[in-house]
Amino acid sequence: MERGTLLVAVVFIVGLVIGVPVGYFLMPAKTVEVEVPKVVEKEVPVPALSGTIPIGVLYAATGHIDTAGVAAHIAIEEVNEYVKTLGLDVEFVLVEECSEGQATIALEKFQSMVARGVKVVAGPNWSSQCKAIKDYADEHHIVVFSDGSTSPVLAIADDYIFRLPVTDATQSKALAQAIWETGVRHLVVVQRADAWGDGCYETIKESFEALGGSIDGHIRYDTEKTEFSAEAATLNDIIVSLNEKYGKETVGIGAWSFGEFTAFYSACKEYPALVDALWFGSDGYGRSTTLIEEVPECYKTRFLCMIMGTIKSSRYKAFEEKFVERSGGRLPSTYNTHMYDIIWLLAKAILEAGVYDGAAVKEAIPIVAEQYFGACGWTKLNEYGDRAESNYELYTIELNAAGQPEWVLAATFDSATGKLTWIIPIMD
Template sequence: MRRKVPAIALITLAAVIFACGCTGTTTTEQAEVQENVVGVLLPLTGDFAESGAASRAAVEVAAGDINDYFASIGSDHRVRLVVEDTATDPAVALEKLKALDAQGIRMVIGPGCSAELEAVRAYADAHGILIVSTMSTAPSLAIPGDNIFRLVSPDTYQADAMAYYLEEEGIAAVVPVWRGDIWGDELRNLTTTAFKAQNGTVYDGVRYTPGQKDYAGTMADLDVQVGKAIAAHGQENVCVYAVTLNEIAPIMTRAAETQNLTGVRWYGCDGNVLLGTLATPGDAARFAAQTNFTGPTFWQQNLAAAHEATFQKIQNRLGRQPDGYSLASYDALWLLTLTGTQTASAETPKLKIALTKVSDTFAGPFCNVVGLNAAGDRSTVHYCFWSIKADGDGYRWVPDAQYDIWVAGTPPVFEAIGA
């Protein structure tokens, strides 16, 4: 049986000697406050900006909840966030990590996509910075012994879940379009392998460059390949598999102008599911609903009633439904807080030991880690498949199915939602 210990209970058990980052003292009218600073690297602009904004809302809510807790027990400790925008740019992410390092910050949540994490990993290892990632999923970044811990599942599992879902949907042929970086290349390749293992057909598809502005040529090439797939397999058995970030909106706007891309189903991934852009009336949302756009994102269904208020606070702060990455970010700040209570040392080796121990029992509101694997990644798997649907004059995301692996090495549990 999995043992779940609420975050509040864990904090109560620990001394409030919280060493998440650098510390300082400020004076209020009530008492001196011991300020604990946590760095947060997020893509607030660029191709991953929507997910970055969601994670920022979540960590800000978490900081408020943590500080409220400290106040309620009469502690003089408080957490303060230093948030930096990585612009979805690996080079910028590295420069922003160096800026946090210069401030003496030893614990960091972030950065955004896997390409950003790849760019900062060596620096974090060399300078003793502990990073908790809630948005990177590239399997090649699962490296035992480094200073990176990831609270979301690596894409080997997402690929298996996607292949399983496509088979359930009766898809026989997939034509991918994907972002040409470490994350996009790996997820496309993994999903191709998984789908072919189920006797599915995968066409070459089209790879595009991150930061690309015009997708007319990309969609023209994709349209030709989809036309060939339709001729060979029948329209109802063909789909487009889109491995993208926020650029899914301009991609879909261009796709709507083609001959074949409007007539097949489209499937997505954790980088483009639950985007507010696709729930906002416009050409992209209309195309997404027309093609029954569906994809998985890290998510655990059946949120406990006790945590619904926290979810609502994040949603209200963001102004739209948060994604799975943001919910993991909320829990990440609690996890770092709990880690800090286990040792008065800011030395990275001791903090890594503490974080690993805490994760063995950590059950946050949204992200039951319950142990990390040898590479510091989560060992359980949770994806919810969401579809974009027309809703009167607007559009909304609707949950379709849940895919879980509760214990590493056991078969997945797949359950339709609302069936």
Template sequence: MKKIIRSTFVLFAFALFLQSCDKKDKFQTVIPVKGLFSLTGNWSSLGITSKAALELAAEDINLYLSDKGANFRLYPTVDDTQLDTKLASEMFDKAKSDKISFVIGPQSSAELAAIKPYSDAAQIIVVSQSSTAGSLAIPNDAIFRFCPSDKIEGAAIAATIAKRGFKGLVTIARDDAGNKGLQSATSDAFRAKGGETINLPAYSTTITDYSAVIASMKTQLTSMIATHGADKVGVYLASFDEGVEVMKLAALDPVLSNVKWFGGDGVVLSTAFLASANVADFIIKTGFFAPSFGLPTAMEAKWKPVAARIKEKTGTEPDAFALVAYDAMWNIAYTLEATNGNTIDFAKLKSEFVTQANGKDGIVGTKTLDAAGDRASGTFDYFSIVKEGNAYVWKLVGKSDN
């Protein structure tokens, strides 16, 4: 019954799309693009802003295509994966049966890993705006990632932490490919800078009681403080929204609440961290900051108006990951423009997608891909929470050196 309702809704939405087109706008083909984002689950702030980015991109792209006299238009629809690997796999399988040629998302590396075993055979170009796991950096597959990998992000934040004089880090991560990849990359890079790390085992994605995690962190941190001093050690947490629960408990602990904290990109701009005053105050007290793929100042005239439109549509400030989803839609449009809307020859479609990515900048800057189809470079913006009047807000507090 759910599948019937969903299919009926999609057909109804498609009919509205056709009705909304200018009657003078003549075209022959509507090419669907499927978004797979978390809209109601973990990390939903990114999913919601990414959905808005796709919708706004489609508006802009279809005006461009109309002006160019192209014979096709793009039509995005978004499914809610809730950051669940099983749901993501089911939705990808549905996209395959619907003969969709382009998927933007999933947003997490765990979801992307779940669809990887059959994504190539499906002959679907998959573009994740935010997966970073190095384990998915595989040449010649059909998965592309428009953000820098965990190795690039880990090296950036490790360099910043080391430059600030820290000697030790206790690291902990959610048990998924992306966050564990960030934990490993950050730890490796920090040790390469001469620092000491203690990497705790990843915590399960299904637990709700984090007291054992907190106890383990405290034990290792106490030992590290004895060696380096409390002002020279910190905690690195790679998480999604469940990090709120970790911090609620950490805020009650005199050891964990009196050292600096750092994080991975999965928490940046999350509204879940703003909703708890205790957590927001903990972030302020511990000087916590986390990186997000950076927005280049030189491209501000291009990305800032789009960011403003997304915020107006969602009420949430988008980060670079969401804006990259906008760029992904445009890269699909340029690819189809080069093939005259033809999606039958998959090898040609994939080759042209790479050509367009390497040849045209997006609103977030250069999209040049490495041999594995991932963004080859990037800098990072650091975000933290501040209190403005009676409200807590995320604010840009720094940038990486690379």
């Protein structure tokens, strides 16, 4: 058998075994056409924001409703006028709650707002309340933008807590310089027993000791206290002892308190050594109208309280005019400008994100804040989501022409240059 014949026979036998006709292998290849679906790329527009969008406002205490509340309502009205000019079918509304001065209630009210669909919140003003709601905010991706929290403890990167004030770590450096320039080298600290008070104590201690000063006494009191006779007696004993040892011109008192400071000083005014002492503080009680109204003799004590300054821009002037009209003649505080600007920042961040979602708004806020100049000035944030920089003002109490005590500007501090400029010669 020839080679070609043998090959055909083998193929034939194999073909029979596997059940395939031999002719299949001998036939020409057949082209099979398969229709493949064509992929067409098409842009699908994301639906624009529309309808009612809530912005929560969590007031730290009932007294803030008449001040921060005025600022929030001025801002929300302006924001809605703004979105109308853009032709957007959007209306921002405020969902307001009050923490009644307590961290536990702050968490309850915060959770209540979240349950109602709120994803961004302006406030609360106090660090203790921000700390109380922080874990819940982070877990549920709810943006919190505080108008007053300054505790360094809450300076945490990439969380959901933003703060428009500069932290006390920055403020304490400026205040420590002011304390040093008055000649004080020995400081006794009195503070609230909360996150804010603890943070202030740590930062002023670090800043003052870095200059060569020393903390020679420390009184930490419960935030619920309303009567301070025991603390005043203890403070007096410490001050008298330090005066005898170092000389009263080198001894001072630093107090980090809120509204309770009026009751605290009322107890202290019974001791001549405390009345004659030089007191330092922050905006916790600085410029307090309650203090000068309820304890008018407070002018006998020299207070120096450091407060964040506000640039008197045209934006501030426009806000101030509206605020004075709606608050019965009251001038806005720095914190009131913060609340006003926060409402604007949250609304702009929502519009920038294009969706009402906490995670998306969180990413947009730093970008929006860096481009925004509001009633409080430039709102650029640092890596921790806190205001990057601010100037400061020192206020003291003096008698005015009518013989009434009032807070007056004593000095200014320029953060850019680190220079403290005295307006009133404190040591004369």
